[in-house]
Amino acid sequence: MRFPDYARRKQVDRFATALSAACAFFALAALFAILGYIASKGAAAVNWDFLTQLPKPVGEIGGGIANSIVGTAKIVGLAALLGGPIGILGGIYLSEYASSRTAFWVRYAADALNGVPSIVMGIFAYSIIVLPLKRFSGLAGSIALGVILIPIVLRNTEEFMRLVPRSVREGALALGIPRWKCVLRVALPTAAPGVLTGLLLGISRIAGETAPLIFTAFGNRFWDQGMLHPMASLPLTIYTYAISPYEDWHRQAWAGAFILLMFVLTANILARLLMRRPTGGHS
């Protein structure tokens, strides 16, 4: 049996399908435009000097961003050391121990922190670190990024710990293992790929953050003198160079963006490959 308007309805269906495909295509086109443009403009400007030298004085052509790369590694590394463990332990607490009332408030706070704009985290780090020390410092930048990292890692860890089947835990407990050993030796290893994925995604996210570093790490055109002093970082350098009036700095901004983007995308892809492995591969 044929409905009278069947052809028209099918046409509408085809039109809607095409339209929705076009929307998805648009998003993909945006991604590829960014990747292609950064790759073509940035890769050409990257060379050995760029990676290993300090910035030249203003107005001189050339020089590199070695201090920014090292600074980013230090700031992000310390942020991961501060925020990662708190996030993972908090996430384990939520999934293994918390009564529903406590869990509600912890989750609520984590979600609230997660939604706070990163620049507001910068203000927070400024008021608890920079003001008392009376100096911009890499440490303040690390604190700002660490606070951003905590809720991301926490919610993710909780989610993956929850996926560990009850029977696995019960099996361990039935053998007389104390609960903490059961969590650390049985449940956590089972959830480890997911937990690490979350950590890696979180780190790749904070590595690209610029706003919270402007008035915490502040930036530095020389090698930094330690975590308690102003420190250069890659995203901040890209920003400074991009809004500068110098042609050569623009070129270096593209090159810096290329390096940052490569790092972020590699971390992202690695993280997702990690999760592809069947959970519970640890036997």
Place this chain on the structure above:
Amino acid sequence: MIPVIARSIARSGVKKVAGPRERAGDRVFQAALCAAAMSVVALALALACRLSIDSRLLWKAMGPGFLWGTTWDPVAEVFGALPFIFGTLVTSALALLIAVPLGIGAAVFLSEMAPRRVAAVCGFLIELLAAVPSVIIGLMGIFVLVPVVRSVEPFLISTLGRLPLFSGFPYGVGMLSAGLVLAMMVLPYITTITREVLMTVPSSLKEGALALGATRWETVHTVSLPYARSAVVGAVFLALGRALGETMAVTMVIGNTPKISASLLDPGYSMAAVIANEFAEATSDAYVHALIGIGLVLFVLTLLINGCARWMILRLARPAGAR
């Protein structure tokens, strides 16, 4: 059965089920975990407290009039945040206007229309778009988008220039560019969340519609979208929360001029951008407190919006009858 378990416990070398040492271990472990979890609550409270305390001079000097004052003159210590609030709201609204239809369209394609493999690859790539750091989007904005916008704007002015929305001069930088950049940044969020939401629609409902002879599009717009409506609105709100707080990309293309103009082509300023630009150079205490005050407004705004968003997404998680 019981002797077997007992024997296996005995063989595993555990003598007592939980000796005092193990119980102490349990207590220490739980306390450590609890401390980590509670520190998150403490951080959230500390954040709210610091923002309030460190903006006290502002509230003392300006009062709530800060929110609707239109003059921003740090030298005279007159602080009115309306131009920034206006800029943030207009650019975010523009971004949603562009990104919501695109995002929902893309999500419908990925979750309902596309073959599974295509959907998996596209979904992955769109999540990668969300991972691109905002400073890189801003860089593209300055050197690629702004010149394009600048070349299109004369055409907009000549055709639609009689509307106040499209009057003025073709600067390139301005509200329009900021809105476009923001749209690009929230698009992957809307797409990813909406896609996840649409995948929770029970397949029995969709199959019911298909079995009744509905085409796929009819299934989407009569079954899937209405079922997931509240969560889709939640996704839009989450994206709005992102857009309001987005700093770098907006700062780089909005023009950084604290004025309120009806035209989208005119340069403006946003709350996050003024903090980013002026914080490190703020000299007086009153100035710093004013900027932190803007941060507090931004904080409260995103808190409210994200709260709404989560509530709407959670509503979907409940059984349909309870709604």
